[in-house]
Amino acid sequence: MSITYLEAIREAQAYLLKNDPRVYIYGQDVGAFGGAFKATKNLATEFPGRVIDAPISEDAMIGSAVGAAIEGLRPIIEVQFADFSTVGFNQMVNQAATLFWRTEVPCPITLRLPSGGTSGGGPFHSQCLESIYAHFPGLIVCTPATVEDAYSMLIESVTLDDPVVFCEHKYLYFHLKAKSLPQEALPIGKARIAREGRDMTIVTYSAMVHECLEAAKEMAQDGIQIEVVDLRTVKPIDTDTIIASVARTGRLLCVAEEWPWGGVNAEVISRVVAEGFNLLDAPPQRINAKDTPIPYHPRLWSVHRPTAQSIIAASRHLLRI
Template sequence: MSVTYIDAIHQAQLELLRERDDVFLYGQDIGAFGGAFKATKGLQEEFPERVLDSPISEDAMVGMAIGAAISGMRPIVEMQFADFSSIAFNQIVNHAGTHFYRTGVPVPLTVRLPCGGTPGSGPFHSQMVETLYGHYPGLLVMTPATVSDAYHFLKESVSLDDPVIFCEHKFLYRWLKTAAIDPEGLPLGVARITRPGKHATVVTYSAMVHEAVRAADRLSEEGWEIEVVDLRSIKPLDLDTVIASVARTGRLLALGEAFPWGGVTAEVVSRVVAEGFHLLDAPPMRLNAKDTPIPYHPDLWASHRPTPESITQSLRQLLNL
């Protein structure tokens, strides 16, 4: 038996519904249909009052969840695709994100965002949006790269009193498997050394963790040991683990699947430069997707986002090879 990334998300929601009366799920096609990605399959059957289909109204879906959250519930909103959360942007950043600071009343809301690219999905079903939400105060932004993190983070999201933007990567849904979910999760706010190394550090998150490991595998055949740091959440961002890694390797590649202007990779580089400039033996590098909308054709798409090839190339440059 094995557990996939989407299984973990399904399992976490099932357990949350069983363990807590205050949890409910809200989203498009999540009821009898089980959701576009089957993350809620069968859940409405067991919890007809707490698994609710919504109209195609992303703004009102999040507004509704905010109202429920300040009334003692723990809603989980499923956006059908992260891209569509642009419609809910106002409610997320201006309403949910400001509420605790303004009123002292927290908004324990989780918004699940199926994000990232899959072949053939095109410009509006492929985007990475973590940077947008990370920018605004008041929101926690989780970007799990492993099956166990997806499970534990989703359960933790619901127990936290603050709004959580849960970025789950669609490419990992069925491809990523593990024998069993780790019984203990790492705490929120702690990055993971996915692969230890000593010659260079790749700091990344979400699906790019796996691409970075592939690139590191290739370079290991030539004797280079690349350390891969999985941020796990981009807000909070565990700079201590990043700086400690850079202190060991002296070289940094910040890697992300999002568009290149600003964003998580820029944040990582700027923080490392500001706080650990003396640790660097080479200028830090960034590798992101291209600065165009995400193309439809699989051949174009595969070159739009970083790949093991382009990551390997960047690392060679970083290592002055």
């Protein structure tokens, strides 16, 4: 018996619907159809009236979630692709994110964003938008890399009294499997050491964790031990775990699938340089997707985002300088 990353998201939602009458799901095609990726498969039948099809109106979907949260409910909004959430961006960053600060009324809504690239996805079905959401105060941004985290962090997201942007990676939906669902988990806001090592630290998150682990495995054959930190949550960032790792290794490479400008990598490097400059034996490095829209053709896409091979190259460079 095994469970995929996508099934874990479905199971987390089933658990939430079963155990919390305040939870409902709203999004395009989430009802009888079960969602574009089947993340809500059969939930409309199991929980009548609580898994609701929305018109193609991301602004109204998210705005209505804020109203429902004020009334004490805990909506989960499924946006079909993270890329489309920009249509509802205003409601998330201006309405949801400011509500508690302005009125002391919490805004417990969870925005599920199927994120990141898959082969053939192209410019508008592939984006990673965690950094633009993380920029706004009042939002929590989760980026689970494992089946276990997809499950436990989604449950915790809905339990929190704040708006959460839950960036689930489409590349992991079907390929990533675990034996069973977790019984316990690290909380949101805590990073995880995905692999221990003494020679350098890679800080990464979401699907890139797996590329980094593959790179670390290959580098280990040459006797190089890379420590891989999985951020799990990009806002807040667990700076303590990052600094502690850099203190052990003296070298830092940041890897993210999103675009480079002002992103998570930039934030991590900025914090390490500001708070742990003396721990560094070499200038921190980063790899991101190329600074262009995301290409459609698999051959172009294969070099657009970081891969195990480009991470290895960057690691070897970092170890030389």
